[in-house]
Amino acid sequence: MAHALTANTITFPIIARLRGTIENFRADRALRREYDATCAQLMAMSDRDLNDINIRRGDITDIVRKHVYGA
Structure with a gap:
C-alpha cells in the first residue's frame, strides 16, 4: 500500500503541471x-470609416494587439 501512495504523490505534480x-x-x-x-x-471597414474613428489601416494590428494583450 505504501508503494501505491508513493506512486500517486509522484504523478500528481506532473498531472497538475499538465x-x-x-x-x-x-x-x-x-x-x-x-x-x-x-x-x-477593423480590416473589413472602409478607409472612410476608419478615418472617422481616427485609425489608419496600417495601425490596426498594433491597436488590436494593445487592446487584446494589453502590451
Whole structure:
C-alpha cells in the first residue's frame, strides 16, 4: 500500500503541471480568437470609416494587439 501512495504523490505534480499547461493553452487560444476577430472587423471597414474613428489601416494590428494583450 505504501508503494501505491508513493506512486500517486509522484504523478500528481506532473498531472497538475499538465493541467496548468492545458489551461494556459486554452486561454492563449481564446485571446488569439479575439485578436483575429477584432482585426477582421477593423480590416473589413472602409478607409472612410476608419478615418472617422481616427485609425489608419496600417495601425490596426498594433491597436488590436494593445487592446487584446494589453502590451
